[in-house]
Amino acid sequence: MSGVALDPRTAVAFPMAARAAMGDTQLQKNVRHATDVIQAKRARVVGEMPDWQELRETGKQIRQHTMEHLDVYLEEFERNCTKAGGVVHWAQDAAEARQIIVGLAKAAGADEVIKIKSMTTEEIGLNAALEAAGIHPFETDLAELIIQLGQDQPSHIVVPALHKNRQQIRAIFQREMNLPDLGETPQDLADAARMFLREKFLRVKTGVSGANFLIAETGGVCVVESEGNGRMCLTLPETLITVAGIDKVVPRFQDLEVLLQLLPRSATGERMNPYNSIWTGVDARDGPKAFHVVLLDNGRSEILGDTEGRATLNCIRCGACQNACPVYRQTGGHAYGSVYAGPIGAILTPQLMQMEHAQSLPYASSLCGACYEVCPVKINIPEVLIHLRNKVVEQNGPMNPEALAMRAMGMIFRSERRFRAAQRLGRVAEMPLVRKDGLGEGWIGWLPGLLGGWTQVRDLQAMPKETFREWWEKRNG
Amino acid sequence: MDSRAVVLKKIRAAKGGASSEAAAGAAWAAIPRRFTQAATREHGAVLELLMDRLLDYDAQVSLVQPEAVRATVAGMLTARGVLRMVVPVGLPDAILPQGFEFVVDAGFSNAELDGFDGVLTMAKVAIAETGTVVLQNTAGQGRRAATLVPDYHLCVVRAADVVETVPEAMARLEGTAALATTFVSGPSATADIEMTRIKGVHGPRFLDVVLVAGGEEA
Numbered sequence: 001m002s003g004v005a006l007d008p009r010t011a012v013a014f015p016m017a018a019r020a021a022m023g024d025t026q027l028q029k030n031v032r033h034a035t036d037v038i039q040a041k042r043a044r045v046v047g048e049m050p051d052w053q054e055l056r057e058t059g060k061q062i063r064q065h066t067m068e069h070l071d072v073y074l075e076e077f078e079r080n081c082t083k084a085g086g087v088v089h090w091a092q093d094a095a096e097a098r099q100i101i102v103g104l105a106k107a108a109g110a111d112e113v114i115k116i117k118s119m120t121t122e123e124i125g126l127n128a129a130l131e132a133a134g135i136h137p138f139e140t141d142l143a144e145l146i147i148q149l150g151q152d153q154p155s156h157i158v159v160p161a162l163h164k165n166r167q168q169i170r171a172i173f174q175r176e177m178n179l180p181d182l183g184e185t186p187q188d189l190a191d192a193a194r195m196f197l198r199e200k201f202l203r204v205k206t207g208v209s210g211a212n213f214l215i216a217e218t219g220g221v222c223v224v225e226s227e228g229n230g231r232m233c234l235t236l237p238e239t240l241i242t243v244a245g246i247d248k249v250v251p252r253f254q255d256l257e258v259l260l261q262l263l264p265r266s267a268t269g270e271r272m273n274p275y276n277s278i279w280t281g282v283d284a285r286d287g288p289k290a291f292h293v294v295l296l297d298n299g300r301s302e303i304l305g306d307t308e309g310r311a312t313l314n315c316i317r318c319g320a321c322q323n324a325c326p327v328y329r330q331t332g333g334h335a336y337g338s339v340y341a342g343p344i345g346a347i348l349t350p351q352l353m354q355m356e357h358a359q360s361l362p363y364a365s366s367l368c369g370a371c372y373e374v375c376p377v378k379i380n381i382p383e384v385l386i387h388l389r390n391k392v393v394e395q396n397g398p399m400n401p402e403a404l405a406m407r408a409m410g411m412i413f414r415s416e417r418r419f420r421a422a423q424r425l426g427r428v429a430e431m432p433l434v435r436k437d438g439l440g441e442g443w444i445g446w447l448p449g450l451l452g453g454w455t456q457v458r459d460l461q462a463m464p465k466e467t468f469r470e471w472w473e474k475r476n477g
Numbered sequence: 478m479d480s481r482a483v484v485l486k487k488i489r490a491a492k493g494g495a496s497s498e499a500a501a502g503a504a505w506a507a508i509p510r511r512f513t514q515a516a517t518r519e520h521g522a523v524l525e526l527l528m529d530r531l532l533d534y535d536a537q538v539s540l541v542q543p544e545a546v547r548a549t550v551a552g553m554l555t556a557r558g559v560l561r562m563v564v565p566v567g568l569p570d571a572i573l574p575q576g577f578e579f580v581v582d583a584g585f586s587n588a589e590l591d592g593f594d595g596v597l598t599m600a601k602v603a604i605a606e607t608g609t610v611v612l613q614n615t616a617g618q619g620r621r622a623a624t625l626v627p628d629y630h631l632c633v634v635r636a637a638d639v640v641e642t643v644p645e646a647m648a649r650l651e652g653t654a655a656l657a658t659t660f661v662s663g664p665s666a667t668a669d670i671e672m673t674r675i676k677g678v679h680g681p682r683f684l685d686v687v688l689v690a691g692g693e694e695a
């Protein structure tokens with residue numbers, strides 16, 4: 001990997017990238033191991049919750065409601081955050097957000113910043129912009145540090161370095177931290193990261209973070225994390241700059257009673273992640289003296305305008321859909337050509353790009369429904385995928401064979417019964433859906449090819465006799 | 478038009494018009510919340526659950542009568558081999574044993590905080606179901622930095638402040654929602670390397686809890 005941020009505008013189309021990834025057996029092994037572990041943990045702690053389905057339903061309704069009144073809640077957040085001493089900025093796109101953040105860091109006199117893991121900063125390519133302005137960003141999340149030092153790219157929303165195993169991580173740390181004698185246990189590697197970053201936490205005066213939730217009622221911001229690096233970046237610097245998509249807002253403080261139950265169990269398979277921080281503006285006795293929030297649109301308001309795609313904005317970025325997705329598990333994250341990989345990436349990325357780029361991603365799915373089953377806010381990803389496939393077809397002309405196939409698919413997927421019946425038929429319905437790029441060449445015939453790829457690795461993951469859905473229900477029943 | 482106006486305009490156009498606070502408020506109140514909100518166990522069992530969850534995170538935890546708190550704190554500090562502790566303003570003297578150095582946080586610098594062996598605080602509320610203690614910037618709980626930089630955190634929790642569920646905890650936090658708030662569930666941990674849970678990355682590597690019985694009606 002080059003260290004250049006994943007950009008859907010320049011990325012290789014998914015089928016091509018996927019084919020390459022499928023040849024990397026080490027990558028597949030690493031991804032499969034990590035997703036297996038995390039799914040098992042998730043299933044265990046979700047199984048503990050007799051009210052899980054009720055939590056999911058309320059979670060979905062809170063998110064839907066927020067989107068229906070997004071203007072009200074953003075203005076309410078802005079008002080309350082400002083009252084508490086924060087400064088709110090609005091950015092229409094990635095370029096504007098970068099410009100605001102770089103400007104704020106410069107104004108704070110920073111030539112270094114410490115960063116909390118944030119997919120939003122990845123989305124806007126912030127690190128390169130900071131570097132170009134002579135400001136060095138230090139990633140402080142262990143996985144992001146591995147990515148940064150390895151000049152790599154994130155491959156998962158929650159566990160961005162899950163494609164690397166301990167030997168690979170050790171090699172990166174040995175080289176970049178100048179530690180020839182470093183051991184290779186996970187503990188050795190974590191200790192090395194602790195040593196490496198401690199001095200930076202205590203010294204660097206500007207922090208940059210994302211946000212899990214913006215609380216309209218109080219103007220507060222919530223960040224959920226595990227290692228304490230987040231708390232360090234939020235608490236120790238003099239200036240804190242937080243960037244958050246406009247979709248991150250929640251109406252009331254009380255709503256966290258739902259989201260803080262859904263997110264950790266879905267994301268890392270823990271009852272609660274080790275640390276949640278909630279702060280509201282600035283407090284003269286506690287934490288940074290200057291606090292800025294950059295509210296980022298970058299295509300989100302367009303998604304809001306599409307009634308069928310809108311549910312995409314409900315996502316709380318838990319990554320559960322990635323772990324459950326058979327396609328992601330085979331290809332890893334980089335093939336998606338975007339910082340958002342897996343099923344959520346397949347629906348979010350093309351929409352953020354206004355359907356002009358990443359058009360192959362809505363096809364990067366077997367439509368097995370596993371993502372929908374695990375989504376804590378019940379986003380019907382398969383339905384959105386179908387909708388986006390239709391949009392791609394519309395954009396590329398209605399009379400091509402693909403459009404005809406899409407119509408057949410639409411009928412099948414409009415009813416759950418038919419959907420399941422189609423799955424039982426061996427998901428052959430997928431076969432005619434061969435994607436063509438704008439020039440009608442490049443990767444025609446890919447999907448059967450990819451399915452062929454799956455069968456090549458039968459011993460690792462056989463094509464199931466029953467669908468994921470059937471298996472899942474049996475297992476939970 | 479500035480970006481704020483542009484973004485808000487696009488949002489309103491996307492939704493087919495502006496929303497009102499009144500409409501939003503009414504619709505919010507109508508969101509069904511059919512999940513478990515209140516405790517389902519009697520309080521003794523809730524305390525047991527909290528201890529169980531904390532042990533699961535490798536925290537040491539003791540349930541003691543008020544008169545035994547000092548001795549328990551002393552025992553835990555000795556077991557962890559720590560001597561010099563930073564404490565927040567407003568911590569009751571009654572919980573501090575002899576034989577250790579307790580220094581009240583006078584707004585120490587980050588580097589000064591790094592020089593302490595540990596930190597001793599109380600908590601606002603603890604959540605049994607998730608093994609969480611919640612701290613706010615108030616007397617006895619202190620600044621966020623003080624519970625973050627030292628390597629060891631000993632938290633004294635009154636049994637009366639222990640609830641079973643997350644919704645109960647959020648209800649108790651509601652009145653002080655604007656204070657800096659930290660949920661701590663076990664010591665710092667990561668699973669970023671092959672999904673192996675490793676304790677202690679950047680936050681305190683060790684967390685112990687003393688639960689003080691009594692006062693449930695308080």
Ligand code: SF4
Pocket residue numbers: 157266314315316317318319320321322344371374375376377378379
């Ligand atoms: S779409 Fe659902 S499952 Fe996927 S990351 Fe978002 S919230 Fe999680």
